[in-house]
Amino acid sequence: MIMTNPRLTIFTAPKPFKDSHISMIQYNAICSWKKLEPDVSILLIGDEEGVEPVAKELDVHFVPDVKRNVQNTPLISSIFEIGRNLNKSPLLAYINADIIIFPDFVDVSQKVFQKFDKFLLVGQRWDMNIQNRIDFSEDWQPNLNEECQLKGNIHPRGGSDYFIYPRICFWQIPEFAVGRAGWDNWMFYHARRNKWPVIDATKSIQIIHQNHDYSHLPGGQAHYRLPETNENVRLSGGRRTIFNLMDVNYEIVSGKVRNYPLDWKKFWREVEIFPLVTLKSKWLAQIFFAILHPKKAYLELRNWISSRKNKVRKDYA
Numbered sequence: 001m002i003m004t005n006p007r008l009t010i011f012t013a014p015k016p017f018k019d020s021h022i023s024m025i026q027y028n029a030i031c032s033w034k035k036l037e038p039d040v041s042i043l044l045i046g047d048e049e050g051v052e053p054v055a056k057e058l059d060v061h062f063v064p065d066v067k068r069n070v071q072n073t074p075l076i077s078s079i080f081e082i083g084r085n086l087n088k089s090p091l092l093a094y095i096n097a098d099i100i101i102f103p104d105f106v107d108v109s110q111k112v113f114q115k116f117d118k119f120l121l122v123g124q125r126w127d128m129n130i131q132n133r134i135d136f137s138e139d140w141q142p143n144l145n146e147e148c149q150l151k152g153n154i155h156p157r158g159g160s161d162y163f164i165y166p167r168i169c170f171w172q173i174p175e176f177a178v179g180r181a182g183w184d185n186w187m188f189y190h191a192r193r194n195k196w197p198v199i200d201a202t203k204s205i206q207i208i209h210q211n212h213d214y215s216h217l218p219g220g221q222a223h224y225r226l227p228e229t230n231e232n233v234r235l236s237g238g239r240r241t242i243f244n245l246m247d248v249n250y251e252i253v254s255g256k257v258r259n260y261p262l263d264w265k266k267f268w269r270e271v272e273i274f275p276l277v278t279l280k281s282k283w284l285a286q287i288f289f290a291i292l293h294p295k296k297a298y299l300e301l302r303n304w305i306s307s308r309k310n311k312v313r314k315d316y317a
């Protein structure tokens with residue numbers, strides 16, 4: 001199956017459509033993406049429960065087969081490969097399946113693409129409680145925007161719930177588990193390490209994250225507490241490669257891309273990551289981290305020594 005050739009292909013690996021609330025918010029999100037057709041094409045990946053019927057109902061593309069780890073979690077490397085191979089769109093976008101987007105998503109990405117051949121476009125989200133299916137008839141966008149301003153909250157600067165990039169980028173991705181922490185941080189790190197502009201679009205692209213619990217995850221735990229997160233961090237290259245929105249080097253405001261504002265916090269963060277993104281030295285990065293964050297470095301070292309001792313005890317038990 002080869003998809004059409006729109007300006008942008010959106011792809012994602014939804015959670016199972018089993019829990020009523022998760023099903024509802026994912027349905028809302030995909031419907032918002034549909035509102036951007038024909039400028040975008042949509043691809044749902046993975047044979048989780050209920051994904052295929054929703055794909056058929058909403059008339060979007062569906063691929064059931066995706067590579068998985070031993071815990072049966074889909075792999076980011078396979079998801080991104082499928083997202084690229086089934087279309088010829090110049091731009092690709094991975095979005096978490098609970099994210100509502102608006103036309104500015106496409107408009108801003110096109111403006112950035114006119115300026116750069118390679119880049120990574122990211123941004124903050126608005127968090128909002130949505131308890132029902134959204135009516136996507138006329139005026140849905142201004143009505144939802146107004147409700148978001150009244151009832152929503154801007155999420156703290158951390159990771160990103162979307163990644164927009166030209167199709168020539170991100171050909172080689174470690175076998176991260178989707179839906180666990182660590183892999184999205186690696187996206188920032190990889191782009192900065194390769195000297196691609198990493199652009200914060202928070203002031204130009206509005207996205208809404210529909211709040212939910214973690215009942216869909218093993219033990220109902222938050223994603224960052226799961227063992228697969230530890231494996232993601234290991235695959236990414238360790239804790240020093242956990243980058244986030246603090247590590248962008250550009251922003252787009254009112255249609256113009258400009259250097260990200262430099263304050264003292266940003267300055268020292270750039271000093272800290274200099275060995276990784278410029279010198280490409282993880283050892284120097286560790287030294288810089290220890291100098292700038294001695295208490296954190298001490299705790300990390302103490303925890304590492306403790307884990308090594310525990311491992312030796314188990315080996316000799």
